[in-house]
Amino acid sequence: HQPVFVEDVAELVTQPLTNPKTENKVYDVGGPQQLTYLQQLEIIANSIGKRVRPIPIPLRLSKMLVKLVGAVPLAPINSDKLTMLIQDNVCDISAIEQDFKIDLVSFKDGLETMK
Secondary structure (H helix, E strand, O other), rough: OOOOOOOHHHHHHHHOOOOOOOOOOOOOOOOOOOOOOOHHHHHHHHHHOOOOOOOOOOOHHHHHHHHHOOOOOOOOOOOHHHHHHHHHHHHHHHHHHHOOOOOOOOOOHHHHHOO
16 A cells, blocks of 8 residues: 555645646656555554554455445445455556655654644
8 A cells, every 4th residue: 555645635636737747647646655554554553652453364254244344334344445455556656756846745744744
């Protein structure tokens, strides 16, 4: 995964209005770090002063549990979300670094702004 700070996304959407380098280009958008799900959980836990105690669950069992939980209205996870969690959602941000005037915010630093 490559979480991106929401304010960075806003900047990447507005900068092209005044940046001729970006004309007629399409960009993949991601944060500055590629993190595993466990790394993201650890960063979140550290930011709130908690420890992570992961319990490995086989994917097959996870899919069955998600089907059960996903049927409940307002469930925190469903099959689509599980699919996104198990995919490598990463991109090459070199074009952003080259064409935009932006210092992408790390996942940890982005969390600090939410306190």
